[in-house]
Amino acid sequence: MRQVPSVSWCKELRWRSPPTSDVVALVSFPGSGNTWLRYLLQQITGIVTGSIYMDYGLRSHGFPAENVTDGSVLVVKTHEAPPVEPDKFKAAVLLIRNPRDAILVDFNRLHKGHIGTAPKAAFKIKESNPRKSEWSRYVAGQARAWEVLHRLWLAKFRGPMHIVTYEGLVHDTRGTLKGLLAFLNVTVTEDDIRCTLENREGIYRRKKKHKDFDPFTPDMYKELSMTRSRVLNLIMRVHGGGLHIRVTRFKKLVG
Numbered sequence: 001m002r003q004v005p006s007v008s009w010c011k012e013l014r015w016r017s018p019p020t021s022d023v024v025a026l027v028s029f030p031g032s033g034n035t036w037l038r039y040l041l042q043q044i045t046g047i048v049t050g051s052i053y054m055d056y057g058l059r060s061h062g063f064p065a066e067n068v069t070d071g072s073v074l075v076v077k078t079h080e081a082p083p084v085e086p087d088k089f090k091a092a093v094l095l096i097r098n099p100r101d102a103i104l105v106d107f108n109r110l111h112k113g114h115i116g117t118a119p120k121a122a123f124k125i126k127e128s129n130p131r132k133s134e135w136s137r138y139v140a141g142q143a144r145a146w147e148v149l150h151r152l153w154l155a156k157f158r159g160p161m162h163i164v165t166y167e168g169l170v171h172d173t174r175g176t177l178k179g180l181l182a183f184l185n186v187t188v189t190e191d192d193i194r195c196t197l198e199n200r201e202g203i204y205r206r207k208k209k210h211k212d213f214d215p216f217t218p219d220m221y222k223e224l225s226m227t228r229s230r231v232l233n234l235i236m237r238v239h240g241g242g243l244h245i246r247v248t249r250f251k252k253l254v255g
Contacts, residue, residue, distance in 0.1 A: 007061060008199065009042070011046040012046065013046055013048050015047070016047060016071060016072045017072070020071035021071055022091065023070060023088065023089050024075045024091045025075065026076060026077050027078055027092055027093065027094050027153055028079060029097070029099075029106075029149050031105035032095050032096065033095060038077060039062065040169075040196060040202075041177075042074075043196040043202075044188050044193060045186050046192075048064055048068075048072075048073050049063065049075050050074075050075070050076040051066050051076060052080065076089070082156045089159060090160075091183075092160075095166060096150065096165050096166065099143055099146045099228055101166075102146065103142045107135070107138060135215060139220050143223055143224055147230060150234070151231065151234060154235060160183075162180060162183040163235065174197060177196070178193075
């Protein structure tokens with residue numbers, strides 16, 4: 001069994017005290033980098049992040065507020081649709097990643113956990129009937145689920161929303177975090193930012209493998225491209241020009 005290294009924090013983690021009444025959702029499709037963004041937020045603020053789930057592995061390695069969903073945490077992780085209770089979340093951070101990468105990452109997680117990579121055999125497609133392979137069915141189903149989740153939050157959630165792209169977080173970690181912290185109304189020092197950037201990788205970012213191997217077929221790429229475009233168009237319709245810079249960057253990076 002692979003040993004998970006311990007986390008070195010920039011500052012001692014703490015809970016919000018007193019808790020705020022404004023609970024913020026950290027929404028993403030599985031495989032979009034939610035755990036990494038939680039890690040970065042804990043590094044830069046020192047405030048624990050919560051989750052609607054109980055992941056015992058995460059709780060034992062740096063995320064003590066698993067299954068905590070109240071105002072004692074900075075944000076609350078969820079991969080679910082907006083809750084029926086209108087006051088459950090007062091605001092939301094929507095983390096969006098290229099569906100191709102998110103689907104691949106989550107497939108790896110299902111096979112090998114948070115930091116492992118699925119073996120090439122898991123992606124095997126039957127030449128006689130490619131639609132009947134596990135991988136083909138998985139991509140088709142997850143592409144639909146990726147679109148549905150983002151549509152629901154973009155169209156149904158009525159509170160303030162801040163959109164972060166995984167690609168933007170990778171290429172401009174400082175700027176993306178500063179924009180997110182402004183939305184969360186949290187002030188940090190330049191030393192906090194410097195320490196976070198020096199420790200940005202964390203322990204839960206999967207190291208890419210199979211660099212000479214692409215499990216996606218041309219038909220899969222075509223479908224994923226159309227799926228992504230529909231969501232980007234919805235962002236522009238719902239949120240308008242206020243998100244123009246972020247959406248343009250997202251298009252460029254995932255194209």
